[in-house]
Amino acid sequence: MTEPIIININNEFDIVLARQKGREVSKDLQFGGVDQARITTAISELARNIYLYAGSGQITIEVLEENGRKGIQISASDNGPGINDIRMVLQDGFSTSGGLGAGLPGVKRLMDSFDIDSMPGAGTKITIAKWAR
Template identity: 70%
Template sequence: MGIQSCVRIMNEWDIVAARQLGRNVAKELGFGTVDQARITTAISELARNIYLYAGQGQICIEKVYEGGKTGVRIVAVDSGPGIADIRQVMEDGFSTSGGLGAGLPGVKRLMDEFEINSAPGKGTDIKAIKWLR
């Protein structure tokens, strides 16, 4: 586990702050501009979900070093309404906000590892890692 920095998500400016934090950490670790963009896009998506569906939560970003690999881990946590059907929200094109539906499947594609835990009334906890190539 690396050093973790968190941003509380309560309004749209917090989404910007979380993106900026993620970009800085990715840059420090040596990620190229394309992967930096992937990481910040994933953070945007996760932070926006917290803002839209849970009202508040937090995005934590940390450097990870595992088995000779270096990466960045994004953890999105909220105590919102939770997700009743994770399989459904992981389908491409599924959207409850009328957005493009890139959502969680998009985040999963942008990152190398993706894990989601959620239950109705229990909030949502998402972890995603991008490894440095």
């Protein structure tokens, strides 16, 4: 098992770096081009959310191996204000930033698994995974 890649998110350059690292790992795992794009899009959205809503946090990228299959797991964690209503932010069209609201529902659709843990005042951790076909 390879060591996790940890990218601290403090500015917009870090968002780009997280995307690049995700693309590199997904390419190394021989994900197809479409899945590489899905993974980098999901990472971009999670990193952007950290930057916009928490100010700083971390993206962690890990290689998964299970029953001969390989995959990628991405965790986004921060110590920001947390999410008051998780169900609401997972609804299509919901946006607190004036964006399109594709955010977290879009991330959930792009990946094979999606887990969110958030408490108001205590930050948020989102873990997503995609398995190679």
